[in-house]
Amino acid sequence: MAVSVDVQNLSKNYGDVEALKEISFSVKKGELFGFIGPDGAGKTTLFRILATLLLADSGTATVEGFDVVKDYRKIRKIIGYMPGRFSLYQDLSVEENLTFFATIFGTTIEENYNLVKEIYSQIEPFKTRKAGKLSGGMKQKLALSCALIHKPEVLFLDEPTTGVDAVSRQEFWEMLKRLKAQGISIIVSTPYMDEAGLCDRVALIQDGSIMQISTPEKVVESYPLELYTVDSADIYRLLHDLKKLPGAASVFAFGQSAHLSFQKGKLSREGVLDYLSKTGHKEVQVKPVKPNIEDCFMELMQKG
Amino acid sequence: MITNIIIVKDLVKKFGSFVANDHLTFEVRKGEIFGFLGANGAGKTTAIRILCGLSFPTSGELSVAGYNVYTQREKIKQNIGYMSQKFSLYDDLTIFENIRFYAAIYGLSRKDIDNRAEILMKKLNLEDARNKLIRDIPLGWKQKLAFSVAIIHDPKIVFLDEPTGGVDPITRRQFWDMIYEAARNGITVFVTTHYMDEAEYCDRVSIMVDGRIAALDTPVALREKYQARNMNEVFLKLARAQTKEVA
CATH class of the missing domain: 3.40.50.300 (P-loop containing nucleotide triphosphate hydrolases)
Incomplete structure (x- = not known):
């Protein structure tokens, strides 16, 4: 062309x-x-x-x-x-x-x-x-x-x-x-x-x-990590607690939810749920999510 | 108990025959993050200028931080902070000089100024860069510094006019961490933005259309009411109903 x-x-x-x-x-x-x-x-x-x-x-x-x-x-x-x-x-x-x-x-x-x-x-x-x-x-x-x-x-x-x-x-x-x-x-x-x-x-x-x-x-498609969207009744505390979660590659606010990324095998949905229940979070939801360009951009920025 | 730190009742502002603010009525609660959204030309800037004591309303009853916008404008200015994307810091002063300048403008004592400047630079990790000119530092630093300077005098309210325009997505989120922190320390945050994901971070959001407030509620309630998945859809539904171009 x-x-x-x-x-x-x-x-x-x-x-x-x-x-x-x-x-x-x-x-x-x-x-x-x-x-x-x-x-x-x-x-x-x-x-x-x-x-x-x-x-x-x-x-x-x-x-x-x-x-x-x-x-x-x-x-x-x-x-x-x-x-x-x-x-x-x-x-x-x-x-x-x-x-x-x-x-x-x-x-x-x-x-x-x-x-x-x-x-x-x-x-x-x-x-x-x-x-x-x-x-x-x-x-x-x-x-x-x-x-x-x-x-x-x-x-x-x-x-x-x-x-x-x-x-x-x-x-x-x-x-x-x-x-x-x-x-x-x-x-x-x-x-x-x-x-x-x-x-x-x-x-x-x-x-x-x-x-x-x-x-x-x-x-x-080339986003290299596992990505989950996480909800809790207290989003501000959620972001802080997720940042302390061992194995988390990145934690960013996305509108009313948090996006949590990690390398395959480092964490699991059950593990995240367990951690959040131990840290006293309510109305917790953890779901896999397709990354958007902003997720990809931030991942590339952190590599660089 | 909920106290209202900003009370606006029937605010009207006209420029000639043009009605920029058409009977606005709303309250902002002490300590909340209040998102003030609207399309270009909807009348946001006009209202903010009035709330900051920079312009008189045509009519209406307004109180900001407990002061009357007609008779106590200087009091208002002492009790608020303001930051916009365009006007922030002096390019040809250093980081330290900018902090000192703003602190002095807000009437802090010499001792207080030095103390707060040190704390602030430490918090922002700018201690080694204190003598750098603003023009030589990255945009992300500038914005964080501009925000910190806008609240250096512990104002009751801080007005943020599109504070995150053009910054990278990581810095944008770090900036919102600072906003949350200020709100947790009791500063009421009044913020405008074109990023609709940021509207979700607010406690309550108002959406202006054509000089009026078309909607005001928590993001959750607005999403439910307009059966939208996110605030972007809420905004498009409300603002698109209006097709008229405003001058």
């Missing part, structure tokens, strides 16, 4: 800080590829390098076959880039912003209206409003419209859902899926682990290194 973005041994330092440590990956054409990791993992640095706004210290990167250093002008014509920070013109109206971006790329809103229609039509009723006066969700839709208006082949979205509420986040991902259906390669970053499942493939990134690249399903 054809490659859209290819990165080999890319490194970038800021003084003593290693923002990217020899990372390599490649994204296929038409793929929805996610970089999942917290702030400071190196996501923005990577996106800036790929968008030809920043030079790497070493390594190579190509976008649609073009080199990010040599062919930066060509790359800029065929990508759409939505930076993490809102970077449209606050004192231009919604419509003026979109017209501006269309004009820069030598096109018009009318010509590519089809591509942005679904997103833009939601903010079109406010097209005379200044961009600076929009709500968070509307700003995000306008920024995406502006990144799309020249019909890019590759879309880079740096944390498009940060600070956005759960409802708008879900709607945003539904929009991405429909864009993908039009054949656009999409590279998106997010600190929200639950969004990983919506990508074709994900790279889990932390401290400038990629810990794992795979499909979300395979990431979950």
Whole structure:
């Protein structure tokens, strides 16, 4: 399958800080590829390098076959880039912003209206409003419209859902899926682990290194430990007591329950039940559970 | 006996013709972790600013930590702590300088400041890093430090506005351990978040939709009422009912 973005041994330092440590990956054409990791993992640095706004210290990167250093002008014509920070013109109206971006790329809103229609039509009723006066969700839709208006082949979205509420986040991902259906390669970053499942493939990134690249399903399948969800009437005390349980590999709060992991054979469900009854816990439940991306991420972090 | 540390009755806040808070009525109990949820633009920030004594309500009766939000705003500020993801610490001051600065702002004595700074740095394992600039330390440290500094004067209430945005999942959980600990020490915690699993960690949760409180109860009761498996589903059910975009 054809490659859209290819990165080999890319490194970038800021003084003593290693923002990217020899990372390599490649994204296929038409793929929805996610970089999942917290702030400071190196996501923005990577996106800036790929968008030809920043030079790497070493390594190579190509976008649609073009080199990010040599062919930066060509790359800029065929990508759409939505930076993490809102970077449209606050004192231009919604419509003026979109017209501006269309004009820069030598096109018009009318010509590519089809591509942005679904997103833009939601903010079109406010097209005379200044961009600076929009709500968070509307700003995000306008920024995406502006990144799309020249019909890019590759879309880079740096944390498009940060600070956005759960409802708008879900709607945003539904929009991405429909864009993908039009054949656009999409590279998106997010600190929200639950969004990983919506990508074709994900790279889990932390401290400038990629810990794992795979499909979300395979990431979950490769979780190496036994994982149980544990409930008790007193969750706060439960977490403390489980952390003292010999043989436990990790204990983390997950909503109203605790997730307890251990190496196969080190502990058993009966053993855990017995320990919790001895420590005076009530309404105890211990059930095996399928790990989610967050479990996997934390397991990889602890290894590293 | 349950005492209410925050009492809000018919709070209305208008900006011109726009009603940001539309007759909010709720209480926060002393010592509880109170989750204040809502979609972007639902009116959360407006309400928090009023509760912190930074903005006047248009109308309504409100008391925070026993003080009146119209006439005793300075008293309120002395008795609360505040931390947001955006405003936290001074980048070009060291860890120790930041602690000293905030402690002094809250009027602690010189001796008290030094004592508390030492205890705090020890607790956070930052003793060796005391002279590091904030800009040079990892985000996870910053957030834990910002929280500790927000409660250095033993406030009655601490307001946390999206305190865990962008941090890694392990640090996020360590942060919640600190929240639990503060609540156990009697500090009332008022917290907003976009992570719905964190809503489950609260004693009670309110969900704002369009300037009103659409639901307020324990996470267990909310899950039952809306027949949802988790708080994310509760939130989606309530917030999705509203399709109107708010400016």
